C-alpha cells in the first residue's frame with residue numbers, strides 16, 4: 001500500500017492511506033530518523049520504502065512541502081528583506097510561495113494596498129484575519145502539503161487553529177483521533193483539510209530554509225519574477241544588475257517598473273551571498 005506519513009511518534013508512524021490512518025513501524029533495517037512527516041511511503045505490515053522527496057525542511061523536519069504561506073501583519077512591523085529571502089528560498093526548494101497579510105482588523109487600507117502593490121508581480125497576496133476566523137481566501141489555496149512561515153507573533157498559530165476548527169467537521173475519523181490530543185513532543189504533524197494538508201508547527205523561520213551559500217550570485221535574479229520581463233534588456237548575459245552598464249533591471253527600477261524596495265533588498269541579498277563565498 002501507499003500512504004503519506006502525517007505524524008511520527010518515537011518509532012510509530014501514522015500513515016494516511018486510502019483506507020484511513022494506519023499506525024505502522026518501519027522495516028527493521030530502516031532507520032526511523034530517516035523517515036519524515038510528509039514522506040510518501042510504501043508499506044505493508046511495516047514501512048518498506050520511501051519515495052524520492054522534492055524537498056526537506058529541517059526545523060522542524062517536514063518533507064515534500066508544496067506551498068508556503070509567508071505571513072506578515074501590520075503589527076509586528078514586517079521585515080520585507082526577510083520576506084524576500086523566504087520567497088527566494090521557497091523557489092529554490094520547489095515550494096510555491098504566497099504572501100499572507102494577517103490581522104486585517106488592524107491593517108489600514110494603506111497597509112494592504114502598499115503590500116499588494118509591492119508584490120503584485122511577484123507572488124499571490126492573500127488577506128486573512130485569524131481573530132475573526134476570516135480565512136476563506138487562504139482555504140481556497142490549500143492543496144498538497146502546506147506550511148506557514150514568518151516572524152513571531154504575526155498570527156501563524158492562530159491561523160492554523162482557525163483552519164483546524166473549521167475543518168474538524170469534515171475530516172471525520174482523523175480529526176477525532178488527533179484534534180484534541182496533548183502534544184508533548186515538538187514534532188510536526190499534518191492535518192487533513194478538504195483539499196490538502198496543513199503542517200501544525202510553530203512555523204518555519206529562515207533556519208529551516210536552505211543556506212544562503214547554496215545560491216550562486218548569478219542565479220539570484222532568476223528567483224525574481226518581477227525582474228523577468230526586463231532581463232532581456234541587459235547587455236550582459238551574466239548581468240548581476242548591480243552596477244553594470246545597460247542593465248534592464250536598473251533601468252526598470254529608475255522608471256518605477258520594479259519597486260525600489262525590492263531592488264534594494266535584492267542588492268542586500270546579493271552582498272550576503274558574495275560575503276558568504278569569501279569564507
Ligand SMILES: Nc1nc2c(ncn2[C@@H]2O[C@H](COP(=O)(O)OP(=O)(O)O)[C@@H](O)[C@H]2O)c(=O)[nH]1
Nearest residue numbers: 102103104129130131152153154155156157158
Ligand atoms: N488583532 C488581531 N490579532 C491577531 C490576529 N491573529 C493573531 N492575533 C494575535 O497575535 C498574537 C500572536 O499570534 P500567534 O498566532 O501566537 O502568532 P505566531 O507567533 O505567528 O504563531 C496573539 O495575541 C493573537 O491573538 C488577527 O487577525 N487580528
Ligand SMILES: [Mg+2]
Nearest residue numbers: 156157158202
Ligand atoms: Mg506560534
Ligand SMILES: [Zn+2]
Nearest residue numbers: 234239241247
Ligand atoms: Zn542587468
